[in-house]
Amino acid sequence: MLEQFVTVLPGTLAPALLVMVFSVLLGVGEGRDRPRSSSWRLIGLGVGVLGALIFALLRATVIINRRTMVNYPTLVACVLTDLAAIVVVLAADRLVSDWHRRPWAMDLANALAALAIALTTFRALPDVILQLTAFVEPGEPVLTSAMLLRALGFLLGLAAAVTVAAILRTMHTSCPRIAFRLATLLMVVLLLVRHGVALVALMQTTGLVLLHGWAFRVMALGYNADLILVLAQVLVFIIPVLACLVAGWRMPVTGASTAEDRSHRAFRRRALASAVWSLVAMIGVTLALTVGTAQAHKVPVLSPPERYSLTADTATIRFSQVEDGHLHRFSYRAKDGTEMRFIIIRKNGAAYGVGLDACDNCGDAGYYEKDGKIICKKCDVAINLATIGFKGGCNPVPLPYKTGRGAILISTADLDALSSHFKS
Numbered sequence: 001m002l003e004q005f006v007t008v009l010p011g012t013l014a015p016a017l018l019v020m021v022f023s024v025l026l027g028v029g030e031g032r033d034r035p036r037s038s039s040w041r042l043i044g045l046g047v048g049v050l051g052a053l054i055f056a057l058l059r060a061t062v063i064i065n066r067r068t069m070v071n072y073p074t075l076v077a078c079v080l081t082d083l084a085a086i087v088v089v090l091a092a093d094r095l096v097s098d099w100h101r102r103p104w105a106m107d108l109a110n111a112l113a114a115l116a117i118a119l120t121t122f123r124a125l126p127d128v129i130l131q132l133t134a135f136v137e138p139g140e141p142v143l144t145s146a147m148l149l150r151a152l153g154f155l156l157g158l159a160a161a162v163t164v165a166a167i168l169r170t171m172h173t174s175c176p177r178i179a180f181r182l183a184t185l186l187m188v189v190l191l192l193v194r195h196g197v198a199l200v201a202l203m204q205t206t207g208l209v210l211l212h213g214w215a216f217r218v219m220a221l222g223y224n225a226d227l228i229l230v231l232a233q234v235l236v237f238i239i240p241v242l243a244c245l246v247a248g249w250r251m252p253v254t255g256a257s258t259a260e261d262r263s264h265r266a267f268r269r270r271a272l273a274s275a276v277w278s279l280v281a282m283i284g285v286t287l288a289l290t291v292g293t294a295q296a297h298k299v300p301v302l303s304p305p306e307r308y309s310l311t312a313d314t315a316t317i318r319f320s321q322v323e324d325g326h327l328h329r330f331s332y333r334a335k336d337g338t339e340m341r342f343i344i345i346r347k348n349g350a351a352y353g354v355g356l357d358a359c360d361n362c363g364d365a366g367y368y369e370k371d372g373k374i375i376c377k378k379c380d381v382a383i384n385l386a387t388i389g390f391k392g393g394c395n396p397v398p399l400p401y402k403t404g405r406g407a408i409l410i411s412t413a414d415l416d417a418l419s420s421h422f423k424s
Contacts (some may be wrong), residue, residue, distance in 0.1 A: 001153035003296040004131050008157025009288055010230040014191060015121040016165040017233060018085075019045055021184040022113040024172045025092040026106070028099055035099060037110035044114030048121025055122070056129035068206060075199040078119045082192035085116040090187050093177065094283035120191065127160075160288070163233065167274075167281045171240040172270035186236040194229050197222035227289055234285045237278060244275035247297035284421070300368045300377055302357075305331035305341065313409040322346055322408070327369040329357060332412075334419035341422070342399055343367060344408060345374065345388060352408060353388030355396030360395060360423045397421055 022041055029035065055070065073213045087097075087375030099106040172180050186205055201223045203209040204216070213220055222229075251264045308330055309316040315332065322328045322344045332340045333420045341357035341364070358364040365378035374383045381394045389398050397418060 001149040001156075002190040002292060004150050004153030005157040005160070006288060006293045006296045007131055008154050009129050009160050009285070010227060010306040011124050012158055012161035013164065013230055013285070014046065014124050014194075014233060015048065015117065016161045017168070017187060018117050018120055018191070020087075020169045020188065021180075022117070024169060024180060025089060025184060026096065026109055026113060028096045028106070035103060035106045037107040038106075040110045040114040041117055042251040044116075044118040045121060048118035049125060051118070052125035052129060056126040059126065060130060060133055066241055068202065071179070071202055072199075072206075074119060074123060075195055075202060078123055078195040079192065079199055081112065081119055082188060082195055084112045085188050086185065086192070088112050089188055091179060100263055123195070154310065160284070164281045164285055168234075168237050168240075170194065170274040171237070171244050171278055174267065174274050175240040175243035175247055179240045183237045183239045186239075190229050190233045193222065194226060197226075227293065231286060231289050234282055238282065241275045241278050241282075244271045244278075248272045248275070288326045300375075301369070302341075302366045302368055302377065303327070303329055305329050310412075313412050315412060315415065317344060317408045317410075319403075319406050319408070324351070327367065327374055329366075334413050334416045336416070338419040338422050340415060340419055341366065342410070343396060345385070347385055347388065350403075352401075352403075353385065353396075354399045354401045354408065354410070355389055355397065356399055356421055359394050359396055360391075361421050364422045367396065 019041065026041070027038075029038070031091055032178055062107045091109070095102075095109050115401075131150075197219060200209065200211070200219050204211055204219065251268045251271070253264050253268060254261050306321070306328055308321070309318075315330070317328075317330065322348050325346050328344050330342050330344070332342065334340055343353075343355060343357050345353045347353050356364075357366045359376065362376055362378035365376065367374050367383065368377055369375070374385060374388065375381065376383065376394045379394060383395060387393075387395050389396075398419065399410060400414045
């Protein structure tokens with residue numbers, strides 16, 4: 001669930017924030033007294049989502065196996081529309097103040113905003129949508145608690161992005177407009193940096209440009225810091241948070257029971273509430289994208305090898321040591337000096353899965369136990385417990401064994417013969 005959440009949240013934050021800020025800066029008029037282009041931004045969001053769905057579907061079905069032919073032109077378009085969006089942000093106040101005199105200017109601004117929203121959504125959502133294919137692990141039934149938890153993580157990530165944008169939006173009625181516009185400007189500039197870095201990295205990969213020295217290091221730093229840039233797009237709204245706090249505290253409240261004083265008290269409550277909730281949202285996003293991401297992508301550590309009885313020709317592991325149904329790991333030094341590992345797990349009844357802590361596909365990466373499943377450390381595939389001890393797929397390399405005298409008996413000659421699986 002956590003993995004889906006920390007993937008969906010940063011993937012949907014940029015489109016959600018972009019829709020939010022343009023709804024504030026370009027929002028004008030009510031009812032019939034609204035620009036004819038007021039709905040274009042919503043249409044842009046819909047077009048972006050539809051395009052992302054189609055692109056994700058084509059990628060999932062391997063109809064498109066060279067994404068460069070799509071990514072390159074869309075990234076170029078993203079950079080150009082980000083530049084246009086910066087101009088729209090800078091001119092927003094003038095456009096809104098006299099839009100009746102120049103409705104064509106408002107239409108142009110909404111068109112550029114809609115294009116920026118559509119392209120940003122198209123770029124951001126395919127990887128999010130492809131998370132849907134990870135809901136069911138290979139070999140699992142469709143409806144399981146694990147599948148439901150993954151689906152819940154996906155939905156919570158989507159809901160969190162929308163909620164964060166909605167909370168940040170509440171500040172626009174309490175803080176000076178220039179503070180909100182400055183935060184928006186910085187957010188769009190950061191979006192331009194993200195798209196620009198991705199474009200340069202793609203051009204470097206395809207050989208269209210060849211960066212060396214400091215230029216390459218800067219590009220690599222920006223590319224690897226994409227998650228930090230996503231977080232920065234949220235944290236720039238600390239500017240309107242501070243502006244709301246100042247505006248709320250500076251609002252004069254005398255305690256008199258006048259309409260004006262009641263209005264001032266309401267404004268102060270609204271300003272402080274929006275600032276506090278926005279700060280909470282920022283802290284939540286920060287924790288999700290730092291601690292949550294680190295936890296979700298934490299590299300599993302193999303459990304230490306356990307003790308067992310070893311003679312010149314036999315390794316003996318007592319039933320009582322491995323009868324709990326959990327994964328048990330053991331080490332062995334082969335005659336050629338190779339350090340080997342093998343695993344044992346009780347499957348059911350008197351049946352045991354015995355094999356090397358390695359497979360033919362992923363080498364000696366090893367296996368670990370998580371939530372009652374045995375998982376390959378390298379490829380994250382969950383191994384069917386019933387197939388451990390048999391060849392095929394990512395199953396552990398089978399290891400011959402016998403049982404007797406209340407123990408599992410493994411010939412050291414069989415271990416020595418399989419040492420090549422642990423040689424780099």
